[in-house]
Amino acid sequence: MGLRELITDVWSWLDYKPAMADPRRPGRNAWAELTSSWVPDEELRRLAAYRLLAAYDSNQAGQVAAVTGDDDAGVERRELGDASKLVDTALGYLLGSEQTISVAGAEHADDEPTPQAVAALAVQDRLRSWAEKELVPLRVQQAERSAILLGDAVYTLAWEPGKDRVPLCTWDPGLYFPEWPEDGEQDGAEFPTRVHLAWELPEDKRRGLKTRVRRVTYELGPIAPASRRSTVKDGSPTREYLYADDGAPVLVHGDALNTDTGAITRSYPWAPNRPTPWTCYLTDAEWNLEDLTHADFLYDLPLSKATYRIRSDGEVLDRLDLMVDFIPLIHITNSIPASGEHWGKPTVATVLQALDELSATDTDTDSSGASATTGSPIIGLAGARLPIDRATGQPLPVKVRAGTVWQLNDNGRMDVLNTAEQLAELRARVDHVLDRIAANSRLTAAGLGTLDPTALPSGYALQLALGPLDTLVAAMRLARNHKYAVLLRMVQRLHQAGQAEGWPAGESLPARLMWGPHTPTDRAAVLDEVVKGVGAGVLSVETGIRMLIDAGYPIDDVREEIERIQARAFEAAARLADATGDNAAVREYLGLPPADPELTPVPLIDVPRGSGRTEDGA
Template structure:
């Protein structure tokens, strides 16, 4: 963050400085948001460095929900309510979300496509079978957990606000990992001073205020959920303190031989030679010294006095919640050495920065100009549809005039009536609005063909269409690069949570490298792709596996690549014949076709030459004489 101080104002340059042109967001004197408009960001428990971030989230949300005028009313008065907002920012957000997600999402495990293939080493075959099994289980989990919908929720937050947050946790009741999407305004990571912004924090808070509930007699409160990666400590159990609050207390052993009780280790924990506690997790063979502690507490806002923030709330005034198993959530050891919270920035963060940038940030001023133009157009359309009339030479000045169909006006001598035509001004305003729409699309790198505003009949060729999508391609590539770590962490964390939960389907499996694959986002010429794949496969420059994958990427209805390959091979009799001629291995041909072939157990009969007895042999001297003299045997 850069700060340049002057006599009358402060210039603040940070991740949200594109909003500084709004006096509501950046005070000319302090550079901070106006607290009347953003009271949530100025709460006493909110860290000072997060105030501008939370205010920016609210401002972007106001544009997304057509409420920018309602927010501006706080400073500009009731006149700001007349602002016309037709949903252009929301349309840009929805378009970018659909493109960055792609038409479909699937979880893939490298090597799964080689399962069941012949000619592999036993180790490679076992690895391929395990990869295929892990991929199948991950896809089943994605279907049960509605993964595409969860990703859509996170992506809309990321594109609109600049950041998305996903949390994965083990549900003992449903016996599977669950996925939750959080609003980034509830997300408060503790980033160390020595961190460059890309290191994952070792302590993460989710915090939000609970409003006063008069029916239940509950005052305003603050809830905070904390995940902290720390050293493994002795076991604890649920209990109560002297004030009757539920807390966790250390478990002590029974005293023996006049020895004082000692702390008890958790299940599977050991003490090494240095006295530190270690633990081996199911996804690693190396002892770990770390675990994650979960704390879920509620504070009364009236108790939060003094210099405290979300990271320094007084624990002695907290009321800790309990989970479904009755465990008090006061530094509860959840037996995992990773914080399963994934921060998904919308853009690749700048060096030393942790947060992403909203896709609305750059074209936001253009959206303001579009709203002003739409407001002027609405006013001009009123005078065009019901024009202003000037009447002169009225004989009776007490006469009332109502302009409408069939109206009759009585005028005096030399009287006339003139209509003021404002249609030309309306036409100019509309053209200006179209220019601003194109300007916003250019700034956001969304060509007209991506927004659906281009007439398809005006596209000269597919190549011209592909060139027009160039800015969108680079934009989506950068956005998907920022999400690449999340696409890899989600299936990785899911596998670890399944192993930690000791699910029977995952017995004997290990964590495999996996990734969420996002489908294509641009229109694809399936016929052209099919022609390319057919030509390349016939020329033996690509494998059948690659050909099937290319067809999948083009949108062909192929759900399981390996199953599709098996079905193709089961009908490739000519290829099977060539395989039999090349190898002579009947079992190999059977495996290729996916059928059982029973080889013949008896030798084929000896061919009989015509005109010879069945016991005749080619060693007859007469026959040998005839063959030697070139005669024919008949």
Template sequence: MGLKSVVIDAWSWLNYKPIYSDPSLGMPNRRAFPEAHASWVPAADERRLSAYKLLAAYDNNQASELAEIRDGASARERREFGDPSMFIETLVSHVMGREQHITIPGAEQTDTDSETEAAAAERVQALLRAWAEDELLPMRMLQCERKAVGLGDGVYLLYWDPDKQRPRLRTYDPGFYFPVLPEDGDGADFPERVHLAWELPEDPKRGLKARLRRITYEMDWIRPATASGVDRQGRPVRAPAMSEAADDSPPTPVLGRGDQIDSQGGISRLYPWSDRPTYRTCYLTDATWELGDLKGQVDVDSLPIEKAVFASNSAGEVLDHLDLYIDFIPVIHTPNTVPPAEEHWGQSSLAKALQAFDELASTDTDSARASATTGLPMIGISGINDPKRQFAVGPGAVFTLGETGKLTTIDTSPALRELREHGHDLADRAANVVRLPAVSLGTMDPSKVPSGYALELSLGPLDSLIAGMRLARAHKDMLLLRFVQRLFLAGQHPAWAGITPLPAKLVRGPYTPTDKAAALEQVTTAYQAKVISLETAIRMLTEAGWPIEDAEKEIEQIQARSFDEARLLADALGNPEEVAKFLGRQAPAEPVAPAVQLPAVPANDQSNGPAQQGQQGSGGNK
């Protein structure tokens, strides 16, 4: 008996589509997804890459083009009006929030006990915000979130740019991302080796054949220093750097800057952000292969290194296991959802509603056909004996009928009305599955909302959805800012000299309509009741959408005008220096009290001083 196996994995929600799960092969159609079946693509990634292409087709209104490969030319008549793209754009805007802020815990503290820590946190926060502005961080985040929400995964890459003297941030399509995951570990563990690989098309004008480019970041043991050179075939490679001995002894390998070798031959290194030496570093390899040279059982992780052509960076360094002098892989994978246990990949926000989108497209196609017959009605004419006679329906048309002739029109508007109502039901069904209420899509009439409380209740599913999506991104955002700080230290930027990396957070703003007046009243009441601090009050107003760019400066400006509180502080402490510091001003110099000047005693009265008068008085008594 031929039993069909049921595949349940991270991509099994696409098994209902014959083009993705071919009934005869049980795998994605090769004609529809040739990229996923390339010889260098691992078998475990074929379904993932096919799913990415299929989801991208839905996002770009091209699902009918893929369906045509299997179902024929009739599939191209399918109407696609951008509903999946609208869902993606809505979710991206919600998960991004109205604004994004980089914060360092402790940077907004104003108590004098932690003045040194607060100053250091404020300095790191200012440097990170300056980097984010220079690197257009919100735009890069939007690019990555567009991929993560639509495809299920997004990829960031950080690298040090010596020309611009700052870490650069790039986003990659997850179809280029091939991590080497541990077989016996958790899929959520950070991989020890990551490949970014894609094919380069043939370029006849430049005489270039079809090629495969692979950029590899790999954690490995620290080895002796290497230098750029060429091999016997003239390929640029890296070779161990050897030191020349003064005597006839053989040359010895050269250690990298700051490296130390222990008694057992291991090489260790102390990184600026670590307090103890480590024996591992990250190596970068950027190589290209001609597709014709890839023969046999090879994949992206086992390409023949002898056939590779290595690239060079702007400094002329050959990128063949180049030591980056960092102890982390600067590639950050951002899943759209929290991956299941022992899984690595996220899930697209369209996954569970994809069948509803198919039904919606079919209904739109039927509605388009029905609207043609409604706009140009079908007419039946009886009482005409000449079957060759043709009639044209139009304004002012005259029909000559027989004695028993009549015109019969067929009204298809009820069918069109039903199709439109069915389309609205399917759209609501898809929104419910994705957990996007009508108010978040902008399809609800605001006048029909009974109250603000009812509106808040309707946003409950969206709140839980965005909370889960932001939870999947919280650690990745912190990891991104941590890597930025370490790259600044590794690049020896002068502004970061002597700085210790601090945990930074990327705070995403509100995504739902907020009542600023209600938020202000709540914060004011709580602050006047002394149940929250001024720092917490400013943070709550910022999250409510108030235009506060820098909380620290806002607090300083508020305190600079708080004269009543300054008067109470002066009465409590009696220290003008503390009061002036609270107001952000210079304490006035205290006047010095003048010395006491006693009146001068006349010269003729010096013999009659008090002491002598007392003596005379006592002598007379005697």
């Protein structure tokens, strides 16, 4: 490879694989002939990386190595799921014990029932109800495993009139093709203004369908006039824009026309006082693969040959106005992209060569042979009287069995080939490679469960051993926090645009996806800390309860748990009575109903100083 052929980009860690050769030179890329002409050349390198990573996850890396000429003996390798274990382990630590949707201010709805807190609690309840119906924890796990394995994951949201809610869908990132400005000045943290989800549909002979290319396109553009379903000459569905007899555009209810500029503006429910001229259009179409030429790339497929699909409510998906001013698609990256980059880095990226080394060492012919000869050793006999085959007159093959006896001559001997030392050396090599993988992936030996617990003298030593894992999880969650906040904001706005019941107009409230603790917690230590802190008055009961919840105690609701505690806190109620002299406040503290006004109140005795009564009333 010459210096001119050296590629340095987000996929450079895979350059040692022949399958990552220059996609414009098919002779050097074994997968070039498997990629259709509609895929742009600049995307082939990314798709080749996804294929390789998927092969590692499914124990097919050896087969890929054999096909691409990287290792002729790759088919004979036995892969034991090490790559898949790394991915699943990282996924477990990223997700934590649970994921919870939280809206800022909702925690004050009980003790400070301000209108803002009540509204935040209502939005939080609606989002959690939506998440339960849409199986959001399952969708998150699907997408995040893809992000950890491939470096990227994709969510889409759309208003579904039949369900009266917003479905959440996950997509293979290999189907995701964003369009970025040609000037290259857009920052990697920004969102594209046009994205495609594209894939091939196989031939279906029973239905008479040929091989097709399906492309779903989201695009931000100026607001157009109202439209309706129509058909072209061959009967295919299409969309027709409406104009009045005088040529003026027919507007959707709520839109306004600027007669000076000719631009149409719209006020969305989440920004009623900020009219905007932008909206998002959805196009879902198919092309017969045989109708496309080598000049027809994904980004500019001929619309004259397209067949548009129809939504469940009869709408033709030909630049359908979604009535939102954003693209309802979220691209998740596993890591924080480098400046100017848009793609994430898989967890196994930096240790991929170590996984190859582990596979070669663990399943090498020498290792297998050493294992076989150690269990069934090779024995050399000299001066032995071997049984003779009476038919041929030749010695019969000798087999070692329990209780076998050989008669040896006076100078006879038996030598045993011992390969245990070689086998032990190979196993030590495997352990060394595993330790290197644990360290370089930052999952650590303690995180992977390969560390001997007796090797750690204390819990503090375990905490230090898990330090790299903590920083890894923190970086992975930092790369995702903003994306999930945007996703939950989109969920609110799509429900508002669909005029769903219970979603009033107004600015979207900030919501977050809260991750559970990723490492085990010393529950006894947390409980002791809460008891001391609350008892000393340096922690509130609310804070203590939240600490217990984070530690894994089975507490469902903070407010209800506090009420149960106070209902039995008679000593605290006595101190409240001494401090305030208010019997009604004491009854409210204990959760008791107001006292019957016909009952005579019990007078509180004022004890003079020096009477021997202590400060706590004893």
